[in-house]
Amino acid sequence: MTTPVIEAEELGKDHISHFLRKRFTAVDRLNLQVMRSETYGLLGLNGAGKTTTLKLMLGLLRPTRGRVSVLGYPAGHRRALGRIGFLPENPYFYSYLTGREFLDFAGQIFGLPGAERRKRVQALLKMVSLTEAAGTAIRKYSKGMMQRLGIAQSLINDPEIIFWDEPTSGLDPIGRRDVRLILLSLKEQGKTIFFNSHLLPDVSEVCDRVGVLHRGVLVGEERMANITGGGGHYRNLEDYFLDCINRAEEDGKAVPKAG
Numbered sequence: 001m002t003t004p005v006i007e008a009e010e011l012g013k014d015h016i017s018h019f020l021r022k023r024f025t026a027v028d029r030l031n032l033q034v035m036r037s038e039t040y041g042l043l044g045l046n047g048a049g050k051t052t053t054l055k056l057m058l059g060l061l062r063p064t065r066g067r068v069s070v071l072g073y074p075a076g077h078r079r080a081l082g083r084i085g086f087l088p089e090n091p092y093f094y095s096y097l098t099g100r101e102f103l104d105f106a107g108q109i110f111g112l113p114g115a116e117r118r119k120r121v122q123a124l125l126k127m128v129s130l131t132e133a134a135g136t137a138i139r140k141y142s143k144g145m146m147q148r149l150g151i152a153q154s155l156i157n158d159p160e161i162i163f164w165d166e167p168t169s170g171l172d173p174i175g176r177r178d179v180r181l182i183l184l185s186l187k188e189q190g191k192t193i194f195f196n197s198h199l200l201p202d203v204s205e206v207c208d209r210v211g212v213l214h215r216g217v218l219v220g221e222e223r224m225a226n227i228t229g230g231g232g233h234y235r236n237l238e239d240y241f242l243d244c245i246n247r248a249e250e251d252g253k254a255v256p257k258a259g
């Protein structure tokens, strides 16, 4: 784990708020490195800037300031795009297709030849427990099934790096467990995984390292082992997370003195 495969340097993004009609900074001076085979969880409250960060890494948004590279290429470079997988926050599906047809279509986009594609689709359906539902139209899928299909789609090109945006949000406890188990098996395969979440219990079991993003600023970064490993001064991930946010708020604002 010595080569950074994702590297953000002084990365910043301003959005135009249509509501307030002015620019505001969604991500500010972000410095972050993810090593090969590492599982990194970017945590933050809603609106913290997590999705913006992920989109910058994928090249879906252009940085206002700074740089970000993936696998040694500037974000969005086509040589890197073929080697990464992406699960968006709200995946869009052609609902009249079956699960199998959708994955086959995703494989075609990556130019996988027929025989290899069929093998890969079969293996992924099995991995996300959708073999039995493979011939059913997606519009009949539950939220959990759709999320698992989105996960399978993100793996169709056997990517080296997996970018997942809120993989467990909107799922019931069983759906969340399923996603966690898939994540753990990918981790065992040595994949690099970068994901966003605001659901702390889903993160603590799977991450090697976490970052806490608050109002666009990385206000904490730590190895999970130092947070939950005992001996440290945090009881659990939630404790660490709240501590980071509270400290950032205190540093950023004048705190009225008592008395």
Ligand SMILES: Nc1ncnc2c1ncn2[C@@H]1O[C@H](COP(=O)(O)OP(=O)(O)O)[C@@H](O)[C@H]1O
Pocket (backbone or CB within 6 Å): 015, 016, 017, 018, 026, 044, 045, 046, 047, 048, 049, 050, 051, 052, 053
């Ligand atoms: N395309 C956009 N245009 C304008 N504002 C945006 C856009 N995308 C996100 N934002 C705003 O930027 C902030 C960060 O959003 P986001 O990155 O989606 O946060 P998170 O994923 O952590 O919930 C929010 O205030 C959000 O409303």
Ligand SMILES: [Mg+2]
Pocket (backbone or CB within 6 Å): 050, 051, 052, 089, 165, 166, 196
């Ligand atoms: Mg988001």
